[in-house]
Amino acid sequence: MKNRNITLRMAVPDDAKALVAVYAPYVLHTAVTYEYEVPSADEFRQRIAHTLENYPYVVAEVDGEIAGYAYTGRLGVRAAFAWAAETSIYIREDMHGLGIGRKLYDALEKFSQVQHIVTLHSAIAWSDDVDDPWLTRGSPAFHRHLGFTETAHFRHCGYKFDRWYDLLWMEKTLGTLPEKPKPFRPLPVLTKEECSACLDRK
Structure with missing residues (x-):
């Protein structure tokens, strides 16, 4: 396979379609x-705009075509949740295996550190049936590879395709846990230089 040119940029509402x-x-x-x-x-346009009010929403392009995206969001609404963020990521079906997911998560981690976020959390669907036709175990494996560890397992909390699904919660602490965290920095207060550095895939 020829080398593919993977670039990252911030999403805009017009990316919705x-x-x-x-x-x-x-x-x-x-x-x-x-x-x-x-x-x-x-x-979807509203979801993108809402996320960008406080958090990064990053798009990956391969040879100029949108190939995936990832974003963070607040883990909970109470004040004490300010330093924890939940991650989401989706890669185009024909673009798996190119390293896009790692690049997107690298960017999310950089943004999170600049925003003074301390922990990242991911809620991942799970089936005990290893041959489940609707769900593989690729996402938990991907997160483990990036340093996430399982912290909770919620049983039978999702119902889709006439079967019950579980939810794994996986977590990663970014650096050393501070005794007193610095105030959260919403995305709009970050400088252009900071954002560019977070999107740098090198």
């Missing part, structure tokens, strides 16, 4: 997401 196209197969054909219906482009 292309990002829905990446997301739709996960909704329709997998239990990776617990959504039943593919959101409209307008709904």
Whole structure:
């Protein structure tokens, strides 16, 4: 396979239609997401804009084509959750195996550290059936490879395709846990230089 040119940039609301196209197969054909219906482009546009009010929403392009995206969001609404973020990532079905996921997560970790986020958390669908036709174990393996560890296992909390699914919670602490964390920095207060450095894939 020839070398592919992978670049990262911040998402904009006008990416909604292309990002829905990446997301739709996960909704329709997998239990990776617990959504039943593919959101409209307008709904997705609102989701992107809402995330960008405080957190990074990063798009990966391969040879100029959108190939995946990842973003963070607040883990909980209470004040004490300010230094914890939840991650989400989706890669286009024909773009797996190119290292896109690692590059996207590298960017999320850089943004999180600049924002003074201390821990990243990921909620991952799980089936005890290793041959489940709707769900593989690729996501837990991917997160373990990036240094995430399982911290909780919620049983039978999702129902899709006429079967029950579990939810794994995996976590990664970014650096040394501070005795007193610095205040959270929303995305809009980051400088252009800081954002560019976070998107640098080198």
